Amino acid sequence: MDLTERQLQILEAIINDYVENAEPVGSRSIAKKYNLGVSPATIRNEMSDLEEMGYLTHPHTSAGRVPSDKAYRLYVNTLMKKKNLSAREKKLISDRLAESRNEFDATIRHAAQLLSEITQLASFAMTPATNEETISFIRLLPVDERTLILMIVGDTGNVTNTTLRLTVPYTQEALDLLSKNMTVTYKGRTLDDVLKSEIIREAGSDIEAMSSLQGTVMPSFIRTLEEMLNVNLYMEGMTNIFNLPEFASIDRARAFLEIFTRKDEFARKMLERADGVVVTIGDENDSMKDCTLITATYHVDGRLVGKIGVIGPTRMRYDEVTAIIEYLTSNLSECFRITNGSGACVQLCEGTSDGPHGGDEDESEGDEE
Amino acid sequence: MDLTERQLQILEAIINDYVENAEPVGSRSIAKKYNLGVSPATIRNEMSDLEEMGYLTHPHTSAGRVPSDKAYRLYVNTLMKKKNLSAREKKLISDRLAESRNEFDATIRHAAQLLSEITQLASFAMTPATNEETISFIRLLPVDERTLILMIVGDTGNVTNTTLRLTVPYTQEALDLLSKNMTVTYKGRTLDDVLKSEIIREAGSDIEAMSSLQGTVMPSFIRTLEEMLNVNLYMEGMTNIFNLPEFASIDRARAFLEIFTRKDEFARKMLERADGVVVTIGDENDSMKDCTLITATYHVDGRLVGKIGVIGPTRMRYDEVTAIIEYLTSNLSECFRITNGSGACVQLCEGTSDGPHGGDEDESEGDEE
DNA sequence: ATTAGCACTCCTGTCGAGTGAGTGCTAACA
């Protein structure tokens, strides 16, 4: 059954009022503040109907009405008007992102910080998943007679390295050979693929092989691959939620903060979410059933996809938050696009652990000394 | 004025009782639980004296006594008996640290996790400060025609790298030359030293130089050096404090958690603390005036010094926590010592961001393709 | 010096009345 125009108006008024004041809203205050041309009694009747339809709830008989998850869903889907950010806000976002534009991870982290500062909610940002990244080359660099660096470079310029300290000295020849062999073996294969095959191979490997240089390097190689597959997750503004009345009880606050302590689990869940702006309200979330989660995706070089999002109570300024997150992700994507010079990335683009472009590793390598 | 033996006994009893129950302790309960052979009335008199001397406080007339910071200080300095960990706890620590012993940063993080799990308080662990680390060599590695990797290797095997994406292609020759020049220029100098001189040089650099490959690489070089100087700080168990009655109020909890959000500031403060086990109680801390901070240092290869610590209310099991932190740091130091084979590091020692020895970069390299 | 006894303080929890915000129903009205 569809809602009448007036019911929609009343519902919207209730949502706006409740979002602002966090207190059950009564018929009289709606009639006074938003002049809909009807009396409190009429509004009461409509409210009663809206409650019957599941859009409103009632903490107790003599209290005002509170919007339900269903009401917020309706609001987000149909009622909400697209909001435009003020020039000031836009400038703030652009400027702050530009500050660290040359450093990939720092930019991502700053985006999360910005998001929590502007929305006054908790936020997160993740570096792109690297499942489809392929190995470009592998290097073993000598540090001293027993220390060496294992370096894996992906086709997007993503680098991960590990310092290995052997208990017995290695020879330069063995190092060079292994370095070469590993690159030949793994080049062009995805991290995932290599990891799976290597874990199986390791499990069945013989002791003989383990005593060789390769035998000692391989476990580290596997671990380094695993590390390279992990996304970096930055979470910000967790103490913001203490300002909100819905988290005034220590138990609610605690439950909320525990999300932040289990980053791996959280990252996994976020990776599963669809691309684009996704809003999940209250019960629509698996856990955090009284929170709203708004996530969005940014693109690196049009290929890799990273996620960023806001976590707060279901009572939030949906219009503002989605507007901010949309502007922020488009700005981020712009930042990480180098092919069509956007002006945001004029001279140099650089990333500590990631970057754009499907790289080509076949250019001559040259030795450094 | 010195305390009598009986006063010390009573004070200790009050501290033990309060640490356990978090409630003001009365004369009667002391007389009953700890049979000191005197009546509640006598204990009351002693308590009154102890209060006068500043060891006890009194929330209100008809409440029991609460130990003051001064009492805890006395307890830690003279009353406290050294506690021995149970075999089970020792095994737990050793086993958990051994799990990740080959990965430096992971081990540090696990140490913090362990500390918070066992003490049920908040904890932190930091990687060693690298102020005195010298540059071993610098590498510029090609990824594709416009992407390259800048890699700085310290004398301890500490590696930091950054992926640079240029807007104009570079030549292999320029890359090799710059790589070589940079190594020759900076090798053997400390990170601090190079950073300072380079920042000054950059400020006065001419535009001409900026357009060269060197000009584009240098700002990233500086940033990467800065990154290399930063210690990694891991904080764990922050939600543990919600279990403690002293943090039942949302404001107290909030103030506490805000420490965790300003990691840089926190890291700086912790670096300033003396080596060894350091206990600062309540007012002895600059901020966090109603917390106790217990920190200790571990050693890497007998040279570098890292910090680890516990943060909790002044009411804590000082004996247990110091015992745990002592055992943990000695175990950590053992883990990171390779020269005298401790058995903890038999086959291979490896670290993502650290390692021993003053390296030599001049060994021949060999190419990968 | 120690202790029993006792008055006193002050926190805590409970109970009931009063208050106010808000609803739900009914009857009058346009």
Place this chain on the structure above:
DNA sequence: TGTTAGCACTCACTCGACAGGAGTGCTAAT
């Protein structure tokens, strides 16, 4: 038939009174 005014009713919240209890501090006896 939809809208509105009026009114009774509900229920949370606040405040003061009161009792109970834990604990102190003082005094006098041992």
